[in-house]
Amino acid sequence: xxxxxxxxxxxxxxxxxxxxxxxxxxxxxxxxxxxxxxxxxxxxxxxxxxxxxxxxxxxxxxxxxxxxxxxxxxxxxxxxxxxxxxxxxxxxxxxxxxxxxxxxxxxxxxxxxxxxxxxxxxxxxxxxxxxxxxxxxxxxxxxxxxxxxxxxxxxxxxxxxxxxxxxxxxxxxxxxxxxxxxxxxxxxxxxxxxxxxxxxxxxxxxxxxxxxxxxxxxxxxxxxxxxxxxxxxxxxxxxxxxxxxxxxxxxxxxxxxxxxxxxxxxxxxxxxxxxxxxxxxxxxxxxxxxxxxxxxxxxxxxxxxxxxxxxxxxxxxxxxxxxxxxxxxxxxxxxxxxxxxxxxxxxxxxxxxxxxxxxxxxxxxxxxxxxxxxxxxxxxxxxxxxxxxxxxxxxxxxxxxxxxxxxxxxxxxxxxxxxxxxxxxxxxxxxxxxxxxxxxxxxxxxxxxxxxxxxxxxxxxxxxxxxxxxxxxxxxxxxxxxxxxxxxxxxxxxxxxxxxxxxxxxxxxxxxxxxxxxxxxxxxxxxxxxxxxxxxxxxxxxxxxxxxxxxxxxxxxxxxxxxxxxxxxxxxxxxxxxxxxxxxxxxxxxxxxxxxxxxxxxxxxxxxxxxxxxxxxxxxxxxxxxxxxxxxxxxxxxxxxxxxxxxxxxxxxxxxxxxxxxxxxxxxxxxxxxxxxxxxxxxxxxxxxxxxxxxxxxxxxxxxxxxxxxxxxxxxxxxxxxxxxxxxxxxxxxxxxxxxxxxxxxxxxxxxxxxxxxxxxxxxxxxxxxxxxxxxxxxxxxxxxxxxxxxxxxxxxxxxxxxxxxxxxxxxxxxxxxxxxxxxxxxxxxxxxxxx
Amino acid sequence: xxxxxxxxxxxxxxxxxxxxxxxxxxxxxxxxxxxxxxxxxxxxxxxxxxxxxxxxxxxxxxxxxxxxxxxxxxxxxxxxxxxxxxxxxxxxxxxxxxxxxxxxxxxxxxxxxxxxxxxxxxxxxxx
Numbered sequence: 001x002x003x004x005x006x007x008x009x010x011x012x013x014x015x016x017x018x019x020x021x022x023x024x025x026x027x028x029x030x031x032x033x034x035x036x037x038x039x040x041x042x043x044x045x046x047x048x049x050x051x052x053x054x055x056x057x058x059x060x061x062x063x064x065x066x067x068x069x070x071x072x073x074x075x076x077x078x079x080x081x082x083x084x085x086x087x088x089x090x091x092x093x094x095x096x097x098x099x100x101x102x103x104x105x106x107x108x109x110x111x112x113x114x115x116x117x118x119x120x121x122x123x124x125x126x127x128x129x130x131x132x133x134x135x136x137x138x139x140x141x142x143x144x145x146x147x148x149x150x151x152x153x154x155x156x157x158x159x160x161x162x163x164x165x166x167x168x169x170x171x172x173x174x175x176x177x178x179x180x181x182x183x184x185x186x187x188x189x190x191x192x193x194x195x196x197x198x199x200x201x202x203x204x205x206x207x208x209x210x211x212x213x214x215x216x217x218x219x220x221x222x223x224x225x226x227x228x229x230x231x232x233x234x235x236x237x238x239x240x241x242x243x244x245x246x247x248x249x250x251x252x253x254x255x256x257x258x259x260x261x262x263x264x265x266x267x268x269x270x271x272x273x274x275x276x277x278x279x280x281x282x283x284x285x286x287x288x289x290x291x292x293x294x295x296x297x298x299x300x301x302x303x304x305x306x307x308x309x310x311x312x313x314x315x316x317x318x319x320x321x322x323x324x325x326x327x328x329x330x331x332x333x334x335x336x337x338x339x340x341x342x343x344x345x346x347x348x349x350x351x352x353x354x355x356x357x358x359x360x361x362x363x364x365x366x367x368x369x370x371x372x373x374x375x376x377x378x379x380x381x382x383x384x385x386x387x388x389x390x391x392x393x394x395x396x397x398x399x400x401x402x403x404x405x406x407x408x409x410x411x412x413x414x415x416x417x418x419x420x421x422x423x424x425x426x427x428x429x430x431x432x433x434x435x436x437x438x439x440x441x442x443x444x445x446x447x448x449x450x451x452x453x454x455x456x457x458x459x460x461x462x463x464x465x466x467x468x469x470x471x472x473x474x475x476x477x478x479x480x481x482x483x484x485x486x487x488x489x490x491x492x493x494x495x496x497x498x499x500x501x502x503x504x505x506x507x508x509x510x511x512x513x514x515x516x517x518x519x520x521x522x523x524x525x526x527x528x529x530x531x532x533x534x535x536x537x538x539x540x541x542x543x544x545x546x547x548x549x550x551x552x553x554x555x556x557x558x559x560x561x562x563x564x565x566x567x568x569x570x571x572x573x574x575x576x577x578x579x580x581x582x583x584x585x586x587x588x589x590x591x592x593x594x595x596x597x598x599x600x601x602x603x604x605x606x607x608x609x610x611x612x613x614x615x616x617x618x619x620x621x622x623x624x625x626x627x628x629x630x631x632x633x634x635x636x637x638x639x640x641x642x643x644x645x646x647x648x649x650x651x652x653x654x655x656x657x658x659x660x661x662x663x664x665x666x667x668x669x670x671x672x673x674x675x676x677x678x679x680x681x682x683x684x685x686x687x688x689x690x691x692x693x694x695x696x697x698x699x700x701x702x703x704x705x706x707x708x709x710x711x712x713x714x715x716x717x718x719x720x721x722x723x724x725x726x727x728x729x730x731x732x733x734x735x736x737x738x739x740x741x742x743x744x745x746x747x748x749x750x751x752x753x754x755x756x757x758x759x760x761x762x763x764x765x766x767x768x769x770x771x772x773x774x775x776x777x778x779x780x781x782x783x784x785x786x787x788x789x790x791x792x793x794x795x796x797x798x799x800x801x802x803x804x805x806x807x808x809x810x811x812x813x814x815x816x817x818x819x820x821x822x823x824x825x826x827x828x829x830x831x832x833x834x835x836x
Numbered sequence: 837x838x839x840x841x842x843x844x845x846x847x848x849x850x851x852x853x854x855x856x857x858x859x860x861x862x863x864x865x866x867x868x869x870x871x872x873x874x875x876x877x878x879x880x881x882x883x884x885x886x887x888x889x890x891x892x893x894x895x896x897x898x899x900x901x902x903x904x905x906x907x908x909x910x911x912x913x914x915x916x917x918x919x920x921x922x923x924x925x926x927x928x929x930x931x932x933x934x935x936x937x938x939x940x941x942x943x944x945x946x947x948x949x950x951x952x953x954x955x956x957x958x959x960x961x962x963x
Contacts, residue, residue, distance in 0.1 A: 194848075203848065204921050204932035295919055295932060298851075299939040306855035307947060310862045322873040323962035327954030328866055335947040535924035572848055574926060686874045 003533060003644050005554040013552060016559045017529075023560040024115075024526040027586055034586050036120040037525050042106025043424065045127050049098040052134055054491075056090035059083045059141075061488055064448075068481040070469035080465035081148035082141055082167065088151030092267065093175055094134045096409055100274035101126070101185040103416065104213050106424070108189065110517035111207050113198025113534060115527045115557065115567035118191050118658040121584040121630065126184035128594030129177055136602055137174035140167060147171035150463060152260050155245035155253040159237050169238060169605045176231045177601040179224050183669050186220040189213050191661045194572050198516070199556065201534040201575045207515050208297055212277030215305040216270050221665060222309065223266035225673035230259030233680065233772065239607070242761045242768040244680070250693055250765035254319060255683050259676055261312035269308040271405065272372075273301060275412035276343055279365050282419050283347050285513040286362045287354025290538055293346045300346070303339035307332060317388045326385050333383035340376060344369060359511075360434030364415035367442045371407025375400055378453070393463075396456030402449045414441075414494065421498075422510050426522045433497040440490030448483025451476040508547070514538025519550050530555035530643065531568050534575075556643045568642065569658060580640050580648045581658060584630045593622035624790070631659065632806040634799060653806035663810045667817040670780075674821055677776060681769050681828060692766045692833060698753025698774070703830025706753070709746030710781070710822035713739045717788070717815040720808060724795070727802035733795055740788045746822070747781040750774050753829065770829055777825040784818050787811040841903075844911060851937050853904040854944035861897040861948050865890055865955075873961035887955050894952040901945045908937035 008016065026035045035041070063083050066075040075083065105123050109116055117123060140146040147167035149158040158168045193214045197206065233244040234256065243249035245256050284291045291297065310332035317326055347369065356362065378400040382388045391397055414437075421429045455476040460467065467473055509518040516539050520527055530553045536542035549555060556568055556577065569579035599615030635650035642648050654660055685691040716739035724732035754774055759767035791808045794800035800807045872879075872886050909915065911934030921932035 200924055202924065202926075202929040204929045205924060290920070290922070293919075294922070295936040295939060298936045299943060302851065302855060302936075302940055303943045303947075306852075306859055306944075309859065310951070320963065322869065324869050324954055324958045324960070325866060325873070327958055328862070328869070328951055331950040331953055332862065332947065335950040338943060338946065537922050573846060574929060686871055689878070 005549060006530075006558060006643055008553055008558070016553055019560045019563075020526045020529075021524070023563060023565055023585075024524075026525050031586075034588050034591065036124040036584060036586055036590065038105050038109050038117055038120060038123060039424075039522075039525060039527070041120070041123045041127050042102050042104075045098060045102030045105060045130070048127075048131050048134065049095050049102055052090050052094035052138065053099075054495075055138055056087045056095065057488065057491065059087040059090075061484060063087065064481040064484040066465060067467075067477045069478065070467055070474050072466050075465065077465045078148065079144075081463075082144070082146035084463055085147045085150055085167070085171075086138065086141055089147065089171065089175070090134075090138060091405075092151060092271075093178055094130075094137070096271040096405070097182055097267070098130055098134075098178075099413060100213075100216070100271070101130075101182065101189075103274065103278070103413075103420075104185070104189050107420070107517055108192055108210065108213065109196070109527050109567075110423075110520045111209060111515060112193065112196055113201060113516050113528055113531055114192065114196040115531065116565060116583045117188050118196055118567075118569075118581060118583060119188050119662065120565075121587055121590045121626065122184050122188055122662075124587075124590040125594050126181035126188075128591050129184070129597060130181040132594060132598035133174045133177035133181070133601070136177075136598070137170060140170045145170065152264065153234070153256075155234070155237075155256050156247075159234065159245050159253075161238065166605065169235070172231045172235050172238070173601040173605045176228060176235075177598060179228055179231075180597070182220055182224055183666070186217040186224075186669070187662050187665045189217040190221075190665050191658050193217075195569050195658055195661065196567060196581075197570055197575045198528075198531055198534045199568065199570055199575055199577050201570075203573055204294075205534060205537050207537070208280035208291060208294070209277045211298055212273045212280065212301050215301045216273045216277075219266050219270050219273075219305050219308070221669040222672050223263045223270060225669050225671075226259045226676040227263035229673045229676035229680070230256055230263075232677075233259075235604075236768070236772065239604075240762070242772070243765050244768060246765075249763065250684065250688060250691075251768075252684070252687055252765075254316075255680055257316050257319065258312070258683070259680075261315045262309070262676070264315065265312045266308045268404065269304055272408040273304065275368075275409040275416075277301075278412050278416035278419070279347060279369070280343075281513075281515060282361050282365055282415055283350050284354075284538070285419075285511050286357045286359055287350050288357070288512075289350065289354035290514070291346065292349040292353050293342075294537070296342055296346050300339040300343040303342075304336060307336040307339065311336060311383075314383055314388070317385050318392045323385070330383055330385050334380065337376070337380060344373065359418075360429070360431055360438065361415040361419040363435065363438045364411045364418065367438060368407050368411025368415065371403055371411060371442075371445065373407070375403025375405075375407050379404060391456060393461055394456035395452040395460045395462055398462050399449050399452035399456060402445075402452075406445055406449075411441075417494070419511065422505055423517060423520070424522060426504050427502040428505055428510060429494075429497050429502075430500070433493055433500075437490045437493035437497065440493060441487050442490075444483050444486030444488070444490055446483070448480050448487055451479045451483075455480075509540065514541035516540065519547050529553055530558040532556075553643075556646075558643050562636075562640065566640075568648075569652070577642065577646065577648055578656065579652050580642050580650055582633070582635075582650060587626075587630070589622055589626045589630070593619055593626060596622055620786075624786075627790070628794075628799075632794075632799070632804065634801070634804045651804055651806070653804070653809045657806055657809075659806055659810055660813060663813050667814060671817060671821070674776060674824070677769075677773055678824060678828060681773060681832075684765055684769060685832075693764050695759065695764055695766050696757045697766075697833040698757055698759065698770055698829050700830045700834065702749050702753035702756065703826035706746050706749035706777075707822055707826040707830070709742055709749055710826075711819060713742040713746055713784075714815050714819040716742060717812050720791075721805070721812045724800070724805055724808055725802055729795065729802070732808075733792060736788050736792050736795075740785055740792075743781050743785050743788065747778045747785075750778050750781070750822075750826065773825050773829060777821055780818055780821060784811075784815060787814060841907065841910075844907075848933075850907070850911075851933060851940065853907075853937070854901045854941040857897050857900045857904065858944040858947050858951075861893060862951055864893060865951060869961070873963060876961065883960050887959075890955055891952070894948060894955070897948050898945060901941050901948065905938055905941035905945070908934050908941055910934070912938060 145166050149164050158164050193210045236242040237244050243251040245251045245253045313329035314333045455473045460473045529551050532555045564582045565585050569581045596615050596618035603611035639647040716735050720732045720735035754770050761768040761771045794807050917931050921928045
């Protein structure tokens, strides 16, 4: 690619910079919080999740104080239950996953050479959802109503309102809300990595971090939805007494365990891979050479991503499943060691091949790897069924999981904080303080957690609030407590170091890194001054004058003449520029939408039905306003000058557009949740001799009627899209109206089956399952109707035309998924009972 | 031989072929055994038939993975051009894809074999 770079006089450059600064300006005063800029959102996300970590860490210290000596009465049993439940929940849902979303939102655009991720308002919406949900869940402990049944909420304990109180609802609804944020982040990350890389950044030149994050975001799409499906079933049982997990009425608590761990095990890798991704950025810098075995890292990331979905039952080895089933999962659990080992050896090889500078980030990185390897080895032990039967639910498992998570996630994240602090703030954390912090944390951690292996092997169960003195556990526990406080002192050292006054560096790239993010000036909010052409994996090492050319605006998009926030969209494999994308700017609507959606979840917790409905309506209005004003805008001209003598289209629709991919990705996640509900249906069929328990089903007539009507509506949508493209606008609008009417008829038919057969969802799990699958489908149909009406309105408002048809193309994509959902739902509900 | 093989396609998705085969094989093994162990009394099928069936499935899965590995090897130019494949060209990008896909095929092959081992050693549901 030989391009003639731009050449601007200092005056022209100053004028460009003025315009760029204005367009990307972060508002001042209290309006600062309406910013959607990735560097602001990333920072807030990071600070909030770090704050939640400190909160959960404090709970851990309280627990360690309670366990320091036998027969202690510092904490009550109930408070202890709340503390360990919240500790696990907060660390997993409010720290480990969000901190990586924060890092991704902050770093990815700079690393990929984009100005912004494709959906900045979605990131902001995700952040506010996360913050509100997190405060709600954490705050409950101050009202003595925190969840108290363990972070995996096993029924029947957690479905029993007498034992679990409102805490379980807070957990289910608060976290469902946060899962929305995670899926939003996944959409943002996948589309960002696939479509927003700098020109020339082919997939063989992508930074390792992007490879890992691509895989992790894909994993979120398949891991979180089963939990959402589980949450729905769980909440229906708690709110309306639908007996999904009640064995007396045909339910089964094991279904929850399946759904939870189909989420829960990949979750461990969703946490681990981004942390390792940070290491893959740090190690080459301090080994002063490119990573050894780039392709092997891709193997490790993809391999781990897939295999991690075959491990969930290893959390259920003691539930009485057939041993042959356990053996499959045991085998897969041992197989995942291979890709995990590969990535560790890649780091070792890179360090051996280069000349390592042992800085603070490397110290934390190396300490983390050692710790993780120890946790991995005990993991190999507990993946063996007979050993697990002995160690299950003891402190041995507590030790194992903390070695894995703190070694595999916390230490690398701290390494990342030290490494990227200058990138974020333009200042450097202290080497001396960092070393003190490391040794306190490393020694404290091992003193704290290593003895737990022994207390566990001596039979100490997890989650006990106290223990008698004559069991041989007391010394181990006292040592663990001392270690925990030493570890906490290390964390405190880092915090003090962060807030200590520091000098501003004069150097954008203090570590002499090779990757693109280090070209960004933290004082400017535009990200890249101009979007460069990339020809290397380590452009700052290999491309001479890169920094200067970027700063002088010699590459793409050096200006913002349109007064809009613009970034480049490039092709998936070879990153050739294909579109100049306009992204959303500063806005209140994201906060309103997130707060209103939060209101829905919070009101549901307390059964305030009217508030729920009001909040739901506000959410819908906010989202519609957001879409109407902020998406698929018809540009003033079809093409725009992007610099270097090139012109690119502003508007794309179909698979070439980012919106189409966002819809596709969201619907894949949605489809996974639906598949989990269908899994539930067949699960109950498997465990019962007659899964209907003699109760009449929805019959075949109404489900088949619904199925045909849905298919008819889908065909009409296809026709509407086609007619609209042919500029046959009146026919297209007619097709949309008919499709809308047919969808309403289809939805009513979908509910008529269970309704006309008097299926009482509280009587047995079979009617409950039929209802839940029908309702799921109908709710999606209602959303489909809103989309159809939206397309109609856009057409009438002149915002959707034959040429600018993104709306209807994306809605038709939604309808493809809806058609599949309807076929599966009504096919299964109507026909399967006849085949049993 | 080569003419009946699919032509080389330009897509990111081919990278995931072998792991997807692993996933499908894994799911089928798990589901078949889970259903069999609950319904064995109803259906009167011998566990050995299940083992043989899943054994054949394993062979089919391994065959698919070998095919994917061959296609990956072809994409890698039959081993022409060693890694690191870091030049900014279509050619290097393709070699990288081929090599990474080949590595993943290897991992998936081993993982399918791992998952099939219990079928050899465990002769019943043992619930």
